[in-house]
Amino acid sequence: MKKKIVSIMLTAAMTATLLAGCGGAAAPAATDSAAPAAEEAAPADDAAAADTAAADTAADAAAPADDAAAADTAAAAGDEGSVLNVQCWNEEFKSRVTDHYPGYEKVDDTTGKIGDVTVKWIITPTDDNAYQNHLDEILPTNESAAADDKVDIFLVEADYALKYVNADPAVAMSMDDLGIAAGDIADQYKYTQDIVTDSNGAIRGLSWQACSAGLIYNRDIAKEVLGTEEPDEVQEKVKDWAAFTATAEELKKAGYFVESTVNDSYRVYSNNVSAPWVDGTTVKVDPNIEKWVEDSKALVDAKETNTYELWSDDWNKGFYPEGKVFAYFGPAWLINFCMAADTEGSVANAGRWGLCVGPQSFYWGGTWICGAVGTDNPTLVKDIMLTMTTDKAVLKEIVEKDSDCVNSPSLLAELAADTSFGSKILGGQNPYKQLADGAEKVDMSKVSDYDQGCNESFQAAMKDYFEGKVDYDKAIANFQTSVKEKYPELSF
Amino acid sequence: MDGGKKKGNSNVVKYNKWGYIFLAPFIIVYSVFQLIPFISTIYYSFFENYRSGLKQIGPNFIALENYKALLANADIWKYTENTFVMWIIGFVPQIVVSLLLASWFSDPSLRIKGQRFFKTVIYLPNLIMAAAFAMLFFTLFADSGPINSMLVQAGILAEPYKFMSNTGSARILVGFMNFLMWFGNTTILLLAGMMGIDTSLYEAAEVDGATSTQIFWRITMPMLRPIFVFVLITSLIGGLQMFDVPQILTNGEGAPDRTTMTLIMYLNKHLFNKNYGMSGALSVILLIVTGILSFAVYRFTTKQESY
Numbered sequence: 001m002k003k004k005i006v007s008i009m010l011t012a013a014m015t016a017t018l019l020a021g022c023g024g025a026a027a028p029a030a031t032d033s034a035a036p037a038a039e040e041a042a043p044a045d046d047a048a049a050a051d052t053a054a055a056d057t058a059a060d061a062a063a064p065a066d067d068a069a070a071a072d073t074a075a076a077a078g079d080e081g082s083v084l085n086v087q088c089w090n091e092e093f094k095s096r097v098t099d100h101y102p103g104y105e106k107v108d109d110t111t112g113k114i115g116d117v118t119v120k121w122i123i124t125p126t127d128d129n130a131y132q133n134h135l136d137e138i139l140p141t142n143e144s145a146a147a148d149d150k151v152d153i154f155l156v157e158a159d160y161a162l163k164y165v166n167a168d169p170a171v172a173m174s175m176d177d178l179g180i181a182a183g184d185i186a187d188q189y190k191y192t193q194d195i196v197t198d199s200n201g202a203i204r205g206l207s208w209q210a211c212s213a214g215l216i217y218n219r220d221i222a223k224e225v226l227g228t229e230e231p232d233e234v235q236e237k238v239k240d241w242a243a244f245t246a247t248a249e250e251l252k253k254a255g256y257f258v259e260s261t262v263n264d265s266y267r268v269y270s271n272n273v274s275a276p277w278v279d280g281t282t283v284k285v286d287p288n289i290e291k292w293v294e295d296s297k298a299l300v301d302a303k304e305t306n307t308y309e310l311w312s313d314d315w316n317k318g319f320y321p322e323g324k325v326f327a328y329f330g331p332a333w334l335i336n337f338c339m340a341a342d343t344e345g346s347v348a349n350a351g352r353w354g355l356c357v358g359p360q361s362f363y364w365g366g367t368w369i370c371g372a373v374g375t376d377n378p379t380l381v382k383d384i385m386l387t388m389t390t391d392k393a394v395l396k397e398i399v400e401k402d403s404d405c406v407n408s409p410s411l412l413a414e415l416a417a418d419t420s421f422g423s424k425i426l427g428g429q430n431p432y433k434q435l436a437d438g439a440e441k442v443d444m445s446k447v448s449d450y451d452q453g454c455n456e457s458f459q460a461a462m463k464d465y466f467e468g469k470v471d472y473d474k475a476i477a478n479f480q481t482s483v484k485e486k487y488p489e490l491s492f
Numbered sequence: 493m494d495g496g497k498k499k500g501n502s503n504v505v506k507y508n509k510w511g512y513i514f515l516a517p518f519i520i521v522y523s524v525f526q527l528i529p530f531i532s533t534i535y536y537s538f539f540e541n542y543r544s545g546l547k548q549i550g551p552n553f554i555a556l557e558n559y560k561a562l563l564a565n566a567d568i569w570k571y572t573e574n575t576f577v578m579w580i581i582g583f584v585p586q587i588v589v590s591l592l593l594a595s596w597f598s599d600p601s602l603r604i605k606g607q608r609f610f611k612t613v614i615y616l617p618n619l620i621m622a623a624a625f626a627m628l629f630f631t632l633f634a635d636s637g638p639i640n641s642m643l644v645q646a647g648i649l650a651e652p653y654k655f656m657s658n659t660g661s662a663r664i665l666v667g668f669m670n671f672l673m674w675f676g677n678t679t680i681l682l683l684a685g686m687m688g689i690d691t692s693l694y695e696a697a698e699v700d701g702a703t704s705t706q707i708f709w710r711i712t713m714p715m716l717r718p719i720f721v722f723v724l725i726t727s728l729i730g731g732l733q734m735f736d737v738p739q740i741l742t743n744g745e746g747a748p749d750r751t752t753m754t755l756i757m758y759l760n761k762h763l764f765n766k767n768y769g770m771s772g773a774l775s776v777i778l779l780i781v782t783g784i785l786s787f788a789v790y791r792f793t794t795k796q797e798s799y
Contacts, residue, residue: 128744128764129764133766136543136545136546136766139546140546163545163546164546166545167545167546168546168547171546306635307657308635309743312634313631313634313636313637314634314635314636314637317636449545453764460743460745460747463657463747463748464657464747464748464749467654467657467748469657469658469659469748469749470748470749474749478749478750481567481750482761485761485762485764485767486761486764486765487544487765488542488765488767488770489544489549
């Protein structure tokens with residue numbers, strides 16, 4: 001009898017774990033089942049097109065419907081889809097919308113409501129290219145997807161924005177398609193629009209952030225080693241790479257690392273290149289990137305910095321005083337979103353970071369909102385894009401609550417002039433003057449479709465060189481192998 | 493009796509139908525999830541077929557170009573070597589420890605107490621997801637992780653040792669993790685084999701004055717051979733397909749200098765741009781290598797039985 005009970009319990013435990021596994025898998029399974037549904041819908045469309053004698057007739061028939069929709073937006077909005085699907089890779093945009101979009105109600109961690117429309121947040125991490133692979137899978141067939149599964153908004157980063165902006169056929173709606181006039185988005189930094197402008201000059205995305213960045217330094221260390229914690233005076237110590245290297249030596253003598261890892265400064269060099277990574281189909285290593293290798297190798301050899309991966313636990317250590325890291329390179333979102341400001345004992349929590357321009361101006365990341373071609377909620381998409389990126393009241397709120405550097409030159413100018421404003425994390429410093437100046441200087445003309453893959457492969461390959469495992473030529477060969485795997489069409 | 497036999501024969505035919513019906517679910521599931529993907533993998537390995545951004549390149553038939561490209565590149569041999577080295581680092585201690593534990597557990601004269609407890613405990617690491625296990629080791633052995641801080645604080649090391657940046661230590665870590673995860677499983681398999689050996693053989697050997705070493709090599713090992721060969725071949729196939737542990741431990745880079753890049757990690761690299769042609773070709777090569785090696789191991793280890 002006892003054995004029986006035990007065996008029943010064991011079976012129950014096993015079944016329970018099996019079912020628990022199913023629970024976790026249920027969500028992806030649901031999305032999978034949507035795919036065949038979309039495929040089923042497609043032939044139906046084809047059939048409809050075939051029925052009409054000429055393609056022109058079909059277009060004509062569709063046009064009046066469009067006009068009607070445009071004529072009465074309010075009514076059209078009522079007719080639009082009941083589910084707004086947002087594709088993103090982290091919680092950032094979700095929390096911005098939750099906090100600042102008027103009328104957004106949170107239902108649970110991945111769903112919300114705007115009026116009658118359910119907002120679904122579909123988060124796919126960027127690791128191993130998973131986010132882009134996911135988009136590549138669903139965007140081209142978005143128009144024929146079932147109404148509730150259609151992607152309405154997707155987010156992109158600067159590194160790969162061009163891939164979606166220049167896609168043929170288009171996957172991101174242009175401002176014309178959305179009905180956004182040039183005047184609506186005049187008060188934005190030009191670079192934020194350049195990055196999402198396709199080869200024909202149409203803008204296909206908007207950002208609420210201006211991600212100009214600077215050197216974020218630890219005030220306590222600056223005071224101890226450099227004798228000052230004032231941004232302007234610290235800037236003198238890091239005003240170019242020669243000064244930066246000299247300061248690194250001073251810091252090393254006092255037992256501090258100038259930066260957490262060589263990868264921190266990578267973007268500063270890579271943003272100031274003279275040509276994009278890829279010219280036609282040929283990959284070229286820019287002289288400024290070679291300079292990064294040279295400078296970084298010297299820093300690592302002198303034990304003035306390390307070779308950690310960005311975002312690793314080792315890299316994070318400098319967010320706390322025990323980490324002994326003098327500076328990070330980063331934009332406003334790094335300061336408020338990533339530097340453990342909520343954790344007791346962190347440097348950010350004590351408000352002991354400072355911000356100065358650093359050796360060269362650069363930007364880091366930024367998130368662009370794109371309306372997906374095929375959306376069944378164009379009115380709502382347009383409203384979200386405009387509200388989140390141009391509504392000054394909302395942008396002001398974002399500044400106050402999240403300390404983001406927002407995409408509005410006029411608002412940043414106001415903030416920079418506001419002497420009463422100070423960031424708590426930055427010890428009361430008003431960072432907007434530095435950030436606004438930087439945003440004007442940011443130049444997005446040197447980006448290519450392949451930047452993300454090339455940047456990642458290059459940093460990974462150089463790590464071995466910095467650690468003395470391989471020589472420079474071998475590291476370059478490894479970089480080339482890795483790029484070839486990612487993009488077989490490229491050559492060197 | 494004869495009449496009954498006849499009737500039985502016609503019944504066999506009737507019952508056969510049920511055999512097929514009961515087999516059908518397996519055959520269907522196998523075809524859909526194994527056989528068809530298997531055939532299409534081979535089929536697509538002859539095509540140029542990948543994505544560039546949102547553009548699909550191909551499929552264009554290019555015959556054996558993918559195979560040529562793969563085999564002409566020295567990298568694949570390097571990754572094969574990496575895979576074998578890491579497999580051996582993990583497998584040698586695994587088989588030694590497993591044999592030792594299995595023979596202790598199965599030895600009635602030792603009367604080990606709490607056998608069930610130990611059998612469960614040694615099997616436990618296998619229940620943890622390999623990815624989680626690798627993540628755990630990644631954190632433990634990070635440059636400023638707990639292992640390094642302990643070693644530095646104890647004065648054993650002057651400064652943190654970069655486990656993941658040195659070929660030797662990174663490979664040993666991978667091998668060690670595979671050893672930890674699989675020695676329990678191997679022990680249970682070998683134990684099952686040892687329990688199946690007739691105890692009268694042991695008793696006879698003892699009566700004849702054989703030492704325990706002699707008993708192990710002259711009785712246990714020869715009788716254990718079928719199970720041993722099974723363990724060896726399954727472990728070899730598992731080793732060739734080694735992926736999750738080094739992938740997570742090295743962030744998919746096979747660092748340092750691609751010396752911990754296994755064949756399947758290399759295959760995974762081709763999936764970045766959905767290069768089905770190239771990865772298909774690599775899978776087929778892997779299939780052939782696995783087949784040849786398994787056959788060789790089988791022939792080699794069972795040869796003596798036919799003297």
